[in-house]
Amino acid sequence: MNDVTESELQRPRQAGESNGATRERNEREILEAAERIFAQYGYRGASVQAIAEEAGLPKSNVLYYMGNKRGLYVRLLERMMARWNALLDDISVDDDPAEVLEAFIRSKMQLSRRHPEGSRLFAAEILGGAPFLQDYLRGELREWVRTRARIFEQWAERGLMDPVDPVWLIFLIWSATQHYADFEAQVLGITGRDEITDADVERITRFLTQVILKGCGVRPPGSGA
Amino acid sequence: MNDVTESELQRPRQAGESNGATRERNEREILEAAERIFAQYGYRGASVQAIAEEAGLPKSNVLYYMGNKRGLYVRLLERMMARWNALLDDISVDDDPAEVLEAFIRSKMQLSRRHPEGSRLFAAEILGGAPFLQDYLRGELREWVRTRARIFEQWAERGLMDPVDPVWLIFLIWSATQHYADFEAQVLGITGRDEITDADVERITRFLTQVILKGCGVRPPGSGA
DNA sequence: GTCTATACTTAGATAGAC
DNA sequence: GTCTATCTAAGTATAGAC
Secondary structure, eight states: OOOOOHHHHTOOOOTTOOHHHHHHHHHHHHHHHHHHHHHHHHHHHOOHHHHHHHHTSOHHHHHHHHSSHHHHHHHHHHHHHHHHHHTOOOOOTTSOHHHHHHHHHHHHHHHHHHOHHHHHHHHHHHHTTOTTTHHHIIIIIHHHHHHHHHHHHHHHHTTSSOOOOHHHHHHHHHHHHHHHHHTHHHHHHHHTOSOOOHHHHHHHHHHHHHHHHHHTTOOOTTSOO | OOOOOHHHHTOOOOTTOOHHHHHHHHHHHHHHHHHHHHHHHHHHHOOHHHHHHHHTSOHHHHHHHHSSHHHHHHHHHHHHHHHHHHTOOOOOTTSOHHHHHHHHHHHHHHHHHHOHHHHHHHHHHHHTTOTTTHHHIIIIIHHHHHHHHHHHHHHHHTTSSOOOOHHHHHHHHHHHHHHHHHTHHHHHHHHTOSOOOHHHHHHHHHHHHHHHHHHTTOOOTTSOO
């Protein structure tokens, strides 16, 4: 007869691939697709169906791998927070302000550059009142800001920079560096381009570094203590 | 019998109010409620039901007044664009750079302050790829940016400010001034407050003006040509 | 381990009672 | 002019076939 075996019927999988590899690949594609969809529509606006279509899988497959919509969303938020934490290196009062601020601006720009959907996902979460991130903001992130702010103040006391409000300086850097990713549609619409290139990112980084350092009275890197 | 007239049955309206007044009041409350809900959840994430509850009206009443969800959303976007256009006064090369930039920062801050939900509504629209605002961005707004950018360049040629990229300067001001409204949840979470006061807004305005003007090599207002 | 079929809820929108 | 009742589509989630 013309019967085919069960395994032949049910595997649109490439030869040589084990079950574990399929799971890994599917999970990765679901996560990527979900990050795009959640970033674009927000938590409520995103549908599991839309995520499944973006990933090229049936809807129930997404739920099978991820459990439920909420868990998938939380997992993506946590992944983005982990990326963010990975570049939060410690600084000390004895570091050079110009070098620290430049590195801060540059690493923040590159994070948004590498993960624009993650950046927009985070932005949408905050825009909606941060229902899933309240604890993170009031805990870890608040402490991070507090310690940096203290160091900026000490730099100002030592005359290494102007006595600007350190918390608002941090917010200024965050907003400026995220803007080109979160508001990409606006940037592209106004500039008339169809993408932001690596060269653009480098120019923006230099522009922001120059304006913010000069604006805070910080001497450029390498001009001595 | 105990019959009441039709009009008595159907008006939870205050005495002395005409039909026109009810409509006006209901429409206003729906618009305010919808701005909050759309700002929080985005276009797709917002439900007519949620808007109706926020406005204290039945769902079909919202649709009766506004036609459909899409029309309501577009109307709110256009209202926000109108507010924005209202403060886009013309500037000339002969104006004082410091005064113009300070007024620009201040008016932008106040727009976000007065209409935080409108600001977040706009942000959510851009975040989602600006599906309803493509034409506005590529038309009116692009022209606005182009003319300002040209003037900033001429100021730089005259030595009134540093030769920074004028378009990125405009984006920097936009991002910095919108941040405290759009990312209010983050600002409050990190600073540990429960609201941003008028005094905070004034402090932020001064901080941004100082840093950006100094950062671009613009002399403070009143220091002569 | 994967997908089809389906249960159950909520969505946007409208018809018709009042 | 306003609201209740209802239609159809789409939402999340699960049970069970394969």
